[in-house]
Amino acid sequence: MSTLSEYTTLRLGGPAREFRTAATTEELVAAVAAADAADEPVLVLGGGSNLVVSDAGFPGTVVLVDSQEVSFEEAGADETGEPVVLVRADAGVEWDPLVERAVAEGLSGVEFLSGVPGRVGSTPIQNVGAYGQDVGQTIREVLVHDRRTGERRRMTNAECGFTYRDSVFKGDDRHVVCEVTFALHRSKLSRPIAYPEVARTLGAEAGDRVPLERARETVLGLRRGKGMVLDPDDPDTRSAGSFFTNPVVTAEEFAAVRERAAARLGADAEVPGHPDGLGNVKLSAAWLIDRAGFGKGYGAGPARISGKHTLALTNPGGATTEDLLDLAREVRAGVEEAFGVRLVNEPVMVGVSL
Incomplete structure (x- = not known):
C-alpha cells in the first residue's frame, strides 16, 4: 500500500487504498473511468506540490499521472x-x-x-x-x-x-x-x-x-x-509553496486594514497594497502574517513557518498533517484578529479542511 507522503512535497499524507500509475493519456483516462464505473473515489496526482493530504490517506484510487509527450x-x-x-x-x-x-x-x-x-x-x-x-x-x-x-x-x-x-x-x-x-x-x-x-x-x-x-x-x-526551489537537503523546501493566497479586498476594506495596522504598528505603518484594476486592492499575505506576529521560523510544534519565507508552512521532519493544519489555523486566526482579513489556503485539501 503506497503512502501518499512519498508523493507530496510536504512529505505528508497517509496511505491510498489503491494506487495506479498512468504513463499515457489513454492509461489516465482508463484508470479514472474504471474507478468511476466502480463508484470509487478518485484522486489524480501530479507532482504533489500543491496538496495537503489527510493523515488517514485516501479511501479510493489514486492515479499518478506520468504521461510525457x-x-x-x-x-x-x-x-x-x-x-x-x-x-x-x-x-x-x-x-x-x-x-x-x-x-x-x-x-x-x-x-x-x-x-x-x-x-x-x-x-x-x-x-x-x-x-x-x-x-x-x-x-x-x-x-x-x-x-x-x-x-x-x-x-x-x-x-x-x-x-x-x-x-x-x-x-x-x-x-x-x-x-x-x-x-x-x-x-x-x-x-x-x-x-x-x-x-x-x-x-x-x-x-x-x-x-x-x-x-x-x-x-x-x-x-x-525563499526556499521555493525543491532541495532534499533544505527542510525549508519541504512545503506546498505559498500556503495562503494574497487577499483581494475592496477599497473600503483596505482602509480598515490600514487603520488596524496604524493602531497595531504605529501611525507610520505602510500596508503594501496593489490595485487590481477593478477597484480592489491585493494585499501581501506574507506581510500580514509577519506583522501579526508569525515571523520566519515560527512554530511551537513540529510544523513550522519556513525560515526563509513567511508564506510557506513546512514539515522539517516528524510533523503530521494535523500538525500543519494546527499551525495554519493559528496563523489564519492571528491575521484575522490583527487585521480583520481572513486568509484562504492555496493548496488543495484532500480529506481535510481548515
Whole structure:
C-alpha cells in the first residue's frame, strides 16, 4: 500500500487504498473511468506540490499521472507580429524542465514561472502564477476527460475561467486534465517585467524585457532565497509553496486594514497594497502574517513557518498533517484578529479542511 507522503512535497499524507500509475493519456483516462464505473473515489496526482493530504490517506484510487509527450508547432504570428509556437505537453510532464526547454528554444511566456514545482496537469487548475506571470496568460486550450459524459474535449482559454489562482477546474473534479497547449512567443527576450522585485533584482524597470536566460536565472535565484526551489537537503523546501493566497479586498476594506495596522504598528505603518484594476486592492499575505506576529521560523510544534519565507508552512521532519493544519489555523486566526482579513489556503485539501 503506497503512502501518499512519498508523493507530496510536504512529505505528508497517509496511505491510498489503491494506487495506479498512468504513463499515457489513454492509461489516465482508463484508470479514472474504471474507478468511476466502480463508484470509487478518485484522486489524480501530479507532482504533489500543491496538496495537503489527510493523515488517514485516501479511501479510493489514486492515479499518478506520468504521461510525457511534448510537441512544438509553429502557429504564425500574433497581432503584434511576433511568431507564435504552440507547445503541447501531457499532464505528467514536469513543469520546470518544460520551462527550461522553452527558454533554451527561445520561447517566451513562461520564463518567470521558472522553479515552480509540480507537473503540467496541475498548472491550469490553480492558474499557477509567480512574479507577475501566470499560465492563464499563455494557455491556448486544455484537453480534458469529462467524467460526467465520458468524452474528451478541448476547452478554450475562456472556458477555463482563469482568475487569480483559480479556474473552473479548482474545487470541481468533473474534468481530468490530460494535456495543455501553451501559445508562446518566439523571442530571445522575456515578456515585459511586471513584478517590482524582479525589476529591482535585474536593475530594470517595469515593462522592460530582458534575455530569457537572465530572466529565468533571476527568478530561480529569488525562489531559492525563499526556499521555493525543491532541495532534499533544505527542510525549508519541504512545503506546498505559498500556503495562503494574497487577499483581494475592496477599497473600503483596505482602509480598515490600514487603520488596524496604524493602531497595531504605529501611525507610520505602510500596508503594501496593489490595485487590481477593478477597484480592489491585493494585499501581501506574507506581510500580514509577519506583522501579526508569525515571523520566519515560527512554530511551537513540529510544523513550522519556513525560515526563509513567511508564506510557506513546512514539515522539517516528524510533523503530521494535523500538525500543519494546527499551525495554519493559528496563523489564519492571528491575521484575522490583527487585521480583520481572513486568509484562504492555496493548496488543495484532500480529506481535510481548515
